[in-house]
Amino acid sequence: MTKEQYFIEKNNQLRQQLTPENEKFYSDLLLYVRLHSFIQDxxxxxxxxxxxxxxxxxxxxxxxxxxxxxxxNPKILADDLLEQVPKSISKFFKGLTFLFAIYLFFFSLPSMTSPNSTFDLGTFALVGLCVILAVFLSFRYLGTTIYKIDSQSDSKLRKSISSFLIGVVFMAPIFLILLFVDTPFQITINNGLGIGFILFWLAVGTVLFSKQNDKKMWLPFAFFYLLLSILGIAMRLPGNIGFFLSNTDTGQTIDLIILLVALVAFFITNFFVIRKS
Structure with missing residues (x-):
């Protein structure tokens, strides 16, 4: 466990001792500082x-x-804290790398169960830039709304509507690019390359999972990805198994059933994990 993880875990434990009034004061302060400190240590x-x-x-x-x-005025306290902490460009780029890896994983996830699919590098790059920009602008917007004073009775409704509209503005370019943009920078992921990608992400996921302190929280997703990986590899195997799962009506029906079972199991187990925690 790193020092940062220790501080966060200790913070979560001690916050349970706060009174409701102090919890509200500190939660706003905490969220404001975290949303404004992504380029700091x-x-x-x-x-x-x-x-x-x-x-x-x-x-x-x-x-x-x-x-x-x-x-x-807790905003003054929060701003003073932010001014005292030095900026860390290296950790900022480390965070961007982590965000990029997550984006790459989810972008390539649909191709796991699609043998001989294509991967559009141009679309991937364009959507990636939009995602990073959307995350950055979302953090900035959310940070400015925490201590924004609005005395009108409908302020909560107006803020909810404005947040929804801003979310639509941020996400619309991403969906438009995915739906309508095709670039010439496409590579075909054949069965061998597809199995290699699946094994690579499976190894990365295994390492990351082994480093988590609270593994129960990640079990639903780990189980879902493991089933998806096994199915993706089976569909790409040479011989009868791969052909049956990829090219016959019965095999494709089995694929769909496995995917549905995996999704249902993911949501059910995730519900109980979150409820228990």
Whole structure:
């Protein structure tokens, strides 16, 4: 466990001791700082947030609220914290690399069960730029709404509608590119290359899963991806098995049933894991 992960876990444990009033104060502060600190050293950010939480708990023990202790404008406190923490360009690019890897994984996921499919590198690059831009702008927008004062009675409804419209604006270019844009930079993923990709992501997923502290939370997704991997490899095997699953009506029906069972199992197990946690 890294220091950053330790600080986050400790933070989650200590927050349970807060009163409802202090929880609201600290949750807004926490979200504001995290949304505005993606180009800063996250370990230092989490350490500072944990220090503030401990100060709130100490004041709470003396029957002093967080608002009384830090003042009525927590945005000033949050901005001061952000100014104190140095920027970390290397960690920023590390985060972008992680986001890019997740995007690559989900972008290539549909091709796992589509033998001899094509992979459009141009579309992949265009959508990737849109995704990164959408994530960046979403963080900036959400961060500005946390301490935005609006006295009108319909403020919550208006904010919900504006958030939905902004989400549509961010996501619309992505879907339009996926639906209508084809570039000449396409590669055909034959059966051998497809099996290689599946095994590569399976190895990466196994390593990442083994490093998780709370493996129960990731079990539903791990089970779903394992079933998908086995099916994808089976469909690409030379000989009767691959031909049966890929080119016959009965085989394709079996593929669909396996996919539906995997999806149902994923949602059911995920529901119970989230409910238990």
């Amino acid at each position: 996250q370990e230092t950010i989490e350490a500072k947030l944990l220090e503030i939480l401990q100060d709130i708990l100490d004041a709470q023990a003396d029957y002093i609220s967080a608002q009384q202790y830090f003042g009525k």
